[in-house]
Amino acid sequence: MGFGRGKVILLGEHAVVHGYPAIAAGIERGVHADARIAERDLLRIAPWNLELEPDAKAEEPLQRAFAAILEPYRERPPIEVNATAELPAGAGLGCSAAIGVAVIDAIDDALGRPRSREAIGEAALVWERVFHGNPSGVDNTMSALGGVALFRRGEPLVPLTANKPLHLAIAHSGESASTKEMVASVRRQLEQDTDRVTQTFEGIETLVRNAKLAIEAGDLIALGQLLDLNHTLLSSLMLCTTRLDSMCQAAREAGALGAKMTGGGGGGSMFALAPKREEAERLCRVLGPNAFVAEVRA
Numbered sequence: 001m002g003f004g005r006g007k008v009i010l011l012g013e014h015a016v017v018h019g020y021p022a023i024a025a026g027i028e029r030g031v032h033a034d035a036r037i038a039e040r041d042l043l044r045i046a047p048w049n050l051e052l053e054p055d056a057k058a059e060e061p062l063q064r065a066f067a068a069i070l071e072p073y074r075e076r077p078p079i080e081v082n083a084t085a086e087l088p089a090g091a092g093l094g095c096s097a098a099i100g101v102a103v104i105d106a107i108d109d110a111l112g113r114p115r116s117r118e119a120i121g122e123a124a125l126v127w128e129r130v131f132h133g134n135p136s137g138v139d140n141t142m143s144a145l146g147g148v149a150l151f152r153r154g155e156p157l158v159p160l161t162a163n164k165p166l167h168l169a170i171a172h173s174g175e176s177a178s179t180k181e182m183v184a185s186v187r188r189q190l191e192q193d194t195d196r197v198t199q200t201f202e203g204i205e206t207l208v209r210n211a212k213l214a215i216e217a218g219d220l221i222a223l224g225q226l227l228d229l230n231h232t233l234l235s236s237l238m239l240c241t242t243r244l245d246s247m248c249q250a251a252r253e254a255g256a257l258g259a260k261m262t263g264g265g266g267g268g269s270m271f272a273l274a275p276k277r278e279e280a281e282r283l284c285r286v287l288g289p290n291a292f293v294a295e296v297r298a
């Protein structure tokens with residue numbers, strides 16, 4: 001069996017693509033996969049009834065991504081993988097990375113070639129590259145390792161420790177968005193308006209650094225304020241939609257300590273920070289039927 005977690009970027013998305021730090025958390029919902037030796041290579045993904053063969057030259061990215069994952073396995077028999085996603089796709093919750101991690105984990109298991117979770121996370125970067133062009137690596141890393149951690153491209157992951165879990169209410173806006181397009185839009189803004197966007201990234205880095213301290217000190221009030229500020233800076237990069245803004249505002253009015261969009265933006269998901277689990281459950285009722293609670297432990 002293989003498993004890849006979904007993830008929530010607490011602070012620092014987009015800036016992380018350009019070498020700034022981000023704080024992310026693995027969540028319990030993710031992707032489960034099972035692999036077995038078969039007559040031909042095949043990947044099925046439920047609940048979308050997808051069935052595909054690997055093909056490095058295919059137009060369908062999933063076929064290219066599956067081929068990229070299989071490529072490094074030397075002298076192996078044909079393999080069939082059945083994956084089941086518990087996360088919505090295009091929702092900013094790391095569904096794509098979680099599929100890559102779960103598929104690799106399941107193949108390793110079926111071939112009796114175990115490796116560390118770190119190595120599985122790294123191996124899943126080839127899958128992510130097919131979809132996102134220039135992924136920072138935060139999604140595949142957090143999908144494999146979980147916990148709450150400070151991630152910076154090219155540097156070892158820094159796990160954070162705190163004595164209290166974080167209670168999040170996570171909700172999908174219902175607007176699906178392409179991370180690749182949103183990353184490309186931020187890159188264009190950086191090229192055209194370098195000073196403004198660099199200052200925004202630096203502002204985000206300051207929020208990330210303070211959030212690390214707030215998480216470690218268990219200061220949820222400060223963390224909530226930092227989330228709100230990060231949402232505003234992401235808005236200035238044109239990553240938030242009216243729907244995401246109004247969901248965050250509704251959560252704040254209902255008592256959330258802070259709320260922000262998470263992931264690629266342009267739609268996708270938001271989350272709100274609650275002081276305790278019952279409060280997160282109450283926020284979910286405000287945010288709508290697809291909202292769910294995630295308890296993340298640093």
Ligand code: MEV
Pocket residue numbers: 009012013014015016017092094132134135136137138139179183263264
């Ligand atoms: C996507 O979950 C997070 C982004 O920062 C892209 C990336 O880190 O590769 C938007």
